[in-house]
Amino acid sequence: MKKDRPGVLLLGLALSATLALSTGLGADEPGFVPLYDGRSLAGWTPIGSKPGNWRVEAGLLVTRGDGKGWLSFNRAFGDFTLRLEYRTGRGGNSGVLIRAPHRGDPSFAGMEVQILDDAAPAYRSLQPAQYAGSVYGVLPARRGHARPAGEWNSLKIRAVGTRITVELNGAEVVDGEASAHPEALDRHPGLSQRTGFIGLQSHSEPIQFRGIAIRELR
Numbered sequence: 001m002k003k004d005r006p007g008v009l010l011l012g013l014a015l016s017a018t019l020a021l022s023t024g025l026g027a028d029e030p031g032f033v034p035l036y037d038g039r040s041l042a043g044w045t046p047i048g049s050k051p052g053n054w055r056v057e058a059g060l061l062v063t064r065g066d067g068k069g070w071l072s073f074n075r076a077f078g079d080f081t082l083r084l085e086y087r088t089g090r091g092g093n094s095g096v097l098i099r100a101p102h103r104g105d106p107s108f109a110g111m112e113v114q115i116l117d118d119a120a121p122a123y124r125s126l127q128p129a130q131y132a133g134s135v136y137g138v139l140p141a142r143r144g145h146a147r148p149a150g151e152w153n154s155l156k157i158r159a160v161g162t163r164i165t166v167e168l169n170g171a172e173v174v175d176g177e178a179s180a181h182p183e184a185l186d187r188h189p190g191l192s193q194r195t196g197f198i199g200l201q202s203h204s205e206p207i208q209f210r211g212i213a214i215r216e217l218r
Helices: 006-023
Strands: 044-047 054-057 060-063 070-077 080-088 093-100 111-116 153-160 163-168 171-177 196-201 207-216
Touching: 060 196, 070 093, 080 093, 080 111, 093 153, 111 153, 196 207
Parallel strands: none
Antiparallel strands: 044 070, 054 060, 060 207, 070 196, 080 153, 080 207, 093 111, 093 196, 153 163, 163 171
């Protein structure tokens, strides 16, 4: 596990914020700080991934979907609003990980907000809380807001205490209390996490990300 270096991190975030003003990333809403500089994996660490699985291509943060694992930002967060855009191919499957530790499966030891090509035939019989925008396995998203494979989707995740709100393409699809599901704690102990790392999941298909920014809530 990589230890945080606060001085270096703050400098990096300041530089990223400067970049954001020139690119538009993180600049349209006050208080958002970019987590991805559009040029490199600076500030991020692959966890359990094969070498080369995560890369930058034409300014996009990309997973090849090779070998599972995830990409963790190098600093933990408590309460926050996170936003990003993602694009899947046909059958795409990924997730945004929140309040995750660096040990164990982050989808369960933390929480995962599902990224999925909902329209893919392979996913027609999933459980309700396994579709795009859901807090995986716990809080199901309202269906019908994910865009087709090949199109960009916007995702906004707000975590305050145990309340999780998710917006997919501008529509609120989840607004629920993780603490209201004690029956899920055995399989999803991350529901009780109040702080942890933010990350992106590598599942089995290539996924592209851009515009990753966060606003901490204190």
